[in-house]
Amino acid sequence: MKPSLPYKIVTYVVLTLWALIVIFPLWTLMVNSFKPKRDIFKDPFSLPTEVTVDGYLNAWTDSNFSFYFRNSFFITTVSLFLILFLGSIAAYSIAKWRSKIPGLFYIYFIAGLMIPLRLGTINLLQTIKAMGLLDTVFSLIPVYVAMGLPIAVFVLTDFIRALPDELFEAAKIDGANRFGIYLKIVIPLIRPALSTVAIFNLIPIWNDLWFPLIFIRTEDQRTLILGISLLFGQYQSNWTYILSALAISAVPVLVLYLAFAKQFIKGLTAGAVKG
Amino acid sequence: MKNKCVFLLMIAVFLAMPVINAFATGDGEKGGEAVTLTMGSWRVDDVKQIKKICDAFSRKYPDIRIKFDPTNPPEYNAVLRTQLEGGTAPDLFYLRSFGISRQLYKEGYLENLKGLPGLNDAFTKESIMPWADTDGTPYGVPLLAVSHGIYYNVDIFKKLSLSIPGTWPELIKTARAIKDAGYVPFANASGDEWTIAEIVFMNLAPAFIGGYEGRMQYETGKRCFNDEHVAAAFQAVADMAPYLPKGQEALNYYDSQQLFLMQKAAMWMGGSWDISFFESENPDFEWSVFATPGPTEKDKYICFHMDAGMGLNSKSKYKAEAKLFLEWLTTKEAATLFGNELPGFFPVHKDIPSLTNKHADAFLSLNKGRGLDVRWAWPSLLDGSPDGYSLMQNNAILILKGELTAKQAADALQKGLAQWFEPAKNCGN
Amino acid sequence: METGKISLLNGILRKKSSAHLVWILFLIPALLVYSIFMAFPLFQSIRLSFFTGKGLRPDNFVGFDNYVSLFTDPVLSVRFYNALRNTFIFFGIHMFVQNTLGLLFASFLASKFKGHSVYRTIIFMPTTLSTLVIGFIWTLILNPQWGALNKILTAVHLDSLIRPWLGDTQIALPIISLISSWQWVSLPTMMFVAALFTVSDEIVESAMIDGASNAAIFWRFKIPLILPVIGIVSVLTFVGNFTAFDIIFAMATHRGEPMYSTDLLGTFFYRTAIAGEHPVAEPNMGVGAALATVTFLLLLTGVLTWLFLSRKQRLEANR
Incomplete structure (x- = not known):
């Protein structure tokens, strides 16, 4: 079945919105796992200013x-x-x-x-x-x-x-x-x-x-x-x-x-x- | 036929697992020279420190090793209970104070420690009591106590030229000054509800009800749980409400710690166990601690809570060895090690060693000249429904939400306890 | 498998009398494992609901007292009815949000388009995470001091909507339900995708030639075919959420904070039977077992009703 164009657009819009709702928390998980523990709460959603791989090394x-x-x-x-x-x-x-x-x-x-x-x-x-x-x-x-x-x-x-x-x-x-x-x-x-x-x-x-x-x-x-x-x-x-x-x-x-x-x-x- | 065979073989393997396993683990049980005792605990944070302490013990008794095997704290009680009943519990384990461990003793899971050498010399009657039956028979060695007070940010206090408040009204005045300067006065919050019970209400209560002697008045029925002292204690919680952080309903314990550490909040009504955390998180941050004040200068009390004892599993295979360890715990050497390895957890030893950690030492020195008592609900108010702990916690939170007045909260406490606690039923005589 | 051996086996198994035996042989391994490691321990524990006493094996027979106190005791019954109500809300939100989204995503994913496997994996990713991590991240996002949600709301000038999200007794439960739906939406999605694939392309194409819109096709051809799967998904949502525990434990502690507003039958059971009401409390196994039994009967009634109805429907459809 070949979906019509409007249907395709709706598909992409809805799924992309959902993808954002999924990816943002995962992003939060990933960036914070690379931050020193003191920095996590200072700005939990930014990229780490100082990258540490201590957690992974541990x-x-x-x-x-x-x-x-x-x-x-x-x-x-x-x-x-x-x-x-x-x-x-x-x-x-x-x-x-x-x-x-x-x-x-x-x-x-x-x-x-x-x-x-x-x-x-x-x-x-x-x-x-x-x-x-x-x-x-x-x-x-x-x-x-x-x-x-x-x-x-x-x-x-x-x-x-x-x-x-x-x-x-x-x-x-x-x-x-x-x-x-x-x-x-x-x-x-x-x-x-x-x-x-x-x-x-x-x-x-x-x-x-x-x-x-x-x-x-x-x-x-x-x-x-x-x-x-x-x-x-x-x-x-x-x-x-x-x-x-x-x-x-x-x-x-x-x-x-x-x-x-x-x-x-x-x-x-x-x-x-x-x- | 092949498939059928595979199928049957799989069932066979599955059913034979115990046998395979018996072979696999059998060699571990060989009777070696050294005995290894397992020690259960809820202090997952202390693995390294306890290992160091146990190594010191093993140097004295080279034939006894101790393996520290903690369980995460929320599940500790349930796991220990299951293991005791299932016959798989560790030889030695941390005991909560009062009722819950007494119940284990009554059911025969804990060894009677009457006559353990050193026990009566090292500890006062009062400090043995949290791990002793009602007739005084001890079943646990007192191990650690925690203290409560108010942490404060030294720099903010200096900058605003604030002095240490000696009374509750002064404390609230200080809080107002801090708020006016744009800081959060108290880092405390009710997102983790237990904090309101344990480090706010029961922290300040001794100073309002008159410590141990005051508590006894309630527990013997001389005073009612809704008298003016209790109402004043609840009022103190109400006084704090405007000075808590924004959105405190949803801030948990970690958030509060962070608010204090980030120097956004100037005070943190907390327990001594936070010392090592604050030190390790930010060594440059200058903080100190003062005693939670009462209504007047004369009300000098501190909530000094008996937190952990050490018990011996009555079904342990190595009771004699375990008793040697318990005996060692009564020595000043052990007390000093514990006090210094675990800053903020204080040894209960009669002969309190001086502590090397300056923060811990300062916290402990607040005890001088002050009456000490455990957290109010622990000794007698937990064994019925509704229990005193939940009543204090829930009503204090309702005060913070503005849904109850202090007097109403005290009345609710009295009414709830009067349902089962005999002294509360006909109190006030 | 070699054919010779099949026919050999077949020779043995062909006899009519042995037909039942083969079916029984197929059932036995599962029955054994399930009975020894689940049914028996549970049955033993349900018995405890008629006993009272301390510890995990109370031995003082009290008849139906535990049930009576569960339904009438001033403290217990309030908690029980509260947990029951919350569980229905929790289930209702999952039923509505999680399954509707699942159906929506499935209807998109059933047709091939660029990147659809990427989207499928993204939808599934939250499901792979431990509830511990989900609790931590979402608490951080919803944090009133440094949470992202409030920052976003402030940026778009919707400050008036800001709440202490997880600290508000009115909205904490809906929020946690939504987060849990977010985590598990992949499962109904998968099941619906599986169902939608059974719709043959010819039917759809001929309908499209006739000028039917996408929506019309969806309602006319696809819904009837996925109705049975909706049944299974609903039953799984029902039983799954009536015994839910992990997400509340991770985000609102086992007391269902704030003020029991997120307390579910699962957390209430855990407190009553296993952990105790407060950090140093003794659990009450007898009442806990009674609570589990009541939950069990509630679910069993629901599921048996569904089985009966779906069977009736199937019989009618076959006629």
């Missing part, structure tokens, strides 16, 4: 931060993979199993969207302790997977349900079994939905502070946000350090997002060809 050279990065990245990617895999295969079952049972499981799963898991912290701590996972990055993965499954099941079930039954029948005639159908038909077709679910879960997992606080003590098992939280003092904070660390911490999320967005677009165009 995050870079402080050996612990590289641990934190590695841990956060590991936890996030493994959790996301498991959420997508377990969630999509369960959603496939719920969407296409002709029986009364999956409907109940569906409600059972999405009930998890409605109650903060913080409430169950003490019981969760005991489970994790009994499994011997305490104080390791592995303690967080099952918790995040469990937290991510409700949204995965909720979104993916709807998408899989919308896939036409003829596709499945055709594949069956070709002799594919259910797992084969799942891999060869379901997964490629729901790629946009998978990316959406990944992005929905990416940020809460990456930025979670509560469970690392409870489960992790050892330095080399800490997550990035747990590390950053220790930069916030009781009555004083080194904002140069904090802003730099937070700016860096947004980079992996952005990279992961771009990767998912690519999949998302691929899935869209693939779907459009078929449609």
Whole structure:
């Protein structure tokens, strides 16, 4: 479809206005992360008069931060993979199993969207302790997977349900079994939905502070946000350090997002060809 | 078959994680010579300093190492509570004063420290009390106190030829002179509401209600919480309202600190913990501190708050070693180290060491000739609903907004506390 | 995957009786993880709403007392109704602003034009930031002393609009809701883009040949196709914001300052069950669990109603 010129103009005007509303705060973040902490409040929105990279150096050279990065990245990617895999295969079952049972499981799963898991912290701590996972990055993965499954099941079930039954029948005639159908038909077709679910879960997992606080003590098992939280003092904070660390911490999320967005677009165009 | 295998393998790996992990961490538990104790705290700011102090301890006891492992302050209470109940708490940890730690002791999470060598010699009964049960059994070693007062910009005071106010009316007169000269008189603001409770209202309250003795009158029911002294204390908050910075409703603690540091505000009603921050942010800036004045020259009191004690986890594996550390904390050597490493956090030791930091020393010397008391709400007014802390804070803020008069605020405090606090129910006899 | 192996598996799985078994096998891993690490701990904790006592595991059975005090206690109930009201406002603003903007952006982004992937990334950028940083930056922008917003307003002679933004009990909540919408608008945008792509080009082109305007095309062809997605997005907005916590914690502390005007069910729950009312308070797990249960039931009712309605609609559409 070729948009008309006025439509194009409106598009650019609205999106550019929004871009300004987004970029100004990001600008504030970036310029202040390069200022000595004393200058931040003097003029928070101007370019730094004296540039410092102390914050970035601190995050870079402080050996612990590289641990934190590695841990956060590991936890996030493994959790996301498991959420997508377990969630999509369960959603496939719920969407296409002709029986009364999956409907109940569906409600059972999405009930998890409605109650903060913080409430169950003490019981969760005991489970994790009994499994011997305490104080390791592995303690967080099952918790995040469990937290991510409700949204995965909720979104993916709807998408899989919308896939036409003829596709499945055709594949069956070709002799594919259910797992084969799942891999060869379901997964490629729901790629946009998978990316959406990944992005929905990416940020809460990456930025979670509560469970690392409870489960992790050892330095080399800490997550990035747990590390950053220790930069916030009781009555004083080194904002140069904090802003730099937070700016860096947004980079992996952005990279992961771009990767998912690519999949998302691929899935869209693939779907459009078929449609 | 390959996919099925991959699938099953993944589940297997997932379920086997505990086992893998047991192998991965197993070697760390080898019984070495040195014992490492973990110390929990909410003072994330003090990592370097505490390490230095603990190293001094380890030089004396080479077999005991102490690992300082603080949690960010807003989550400290919740995290510690969860770890205690889940059996993963540190061996030693900072204790808040009064009720909240007493509750932990009653539930058996804290070791009884009765008979800890040095405890009774090093500290007065009054300073042990914030970390002792109602019958006097101690469960924590007094560690740090914080003081409250009014910071002031020496240059501005000189330039406007202002002298240190000795009474509250003089303070307000000083504030007016500062405002007339184009400065902000007080950097204080209510954007962080706790500051109005802890560094404004409870900072000035002792001078208005008569310190410890005065507080006792309220807590035994001899005086009501809406008598003229309390009303005067709330009136003092009302007096400050015109002299706070523009938009104070939205200025937070950091903003207030910055206003004072940038020399836009001439005074900052604050706590001693800001000393090291102001020193490090702007070493050339000349500031000092005076005691918060009362209604008359005779009302000489200071809010000197017992802030942190050190407790021992009753389920710790290394109680004997931890007790050696607690015993060491009662020595003058430890008190001196703490006092000098953490300017603005004062040791509670009977034999107060002289402090090397001149600002900290000046702050502490304000105590001379003045009656000391902790923050008003802490000892008895927190264990019911509505609690005294929230009542003082919320009503003081309503005064600043002009929605309540001082008398109405005092009445609201009395009415709220009378709902559960026995002495307030039939007070004034 | 090799075909030979598929047919081998297929041979085993073809039997009708094993059909259910395969579906169950697909469900089991997710069910296990979810039950052990979420459903079970939560169920254990909901039980606590019938108990009272100190600590995280109160053991003194009190029946429905915690619920009664939540709804009638002079202090608690005021906070509860206040938080409930604020949560509805918070949700309403997200629903209106975030989802409308999401739909608008999606309708732009669904057609290809120069730089559209740049704009897409820009829309997403706030989502990647930690709430800590968002809280800090926006507080700085809205600061009454050195904030940019007031400087801008002064520059365009709109000084009269200046407020202590985050300190004003009337507008702090709407402002934080807008900031949160700003952060999360990318998610509805993505979901709407996905939905809009399913509108086939031929339909649109034939409509354009017939002389339909862009707006007419949007309303006639696109809205019906994205209606189901609007449903999903609304449910996610609903459940997401009824348990919201982070942004308030970052910008207005866990007390919902100023004067509880930004207190949501999420922050109220955190205070009651976990952190305590003030810096040295003891939390009340029993009441906290009761509050979480009430929130849960509220959400469950909402979502089940939606499920029922959307199912009915689907059945009617299929007829």
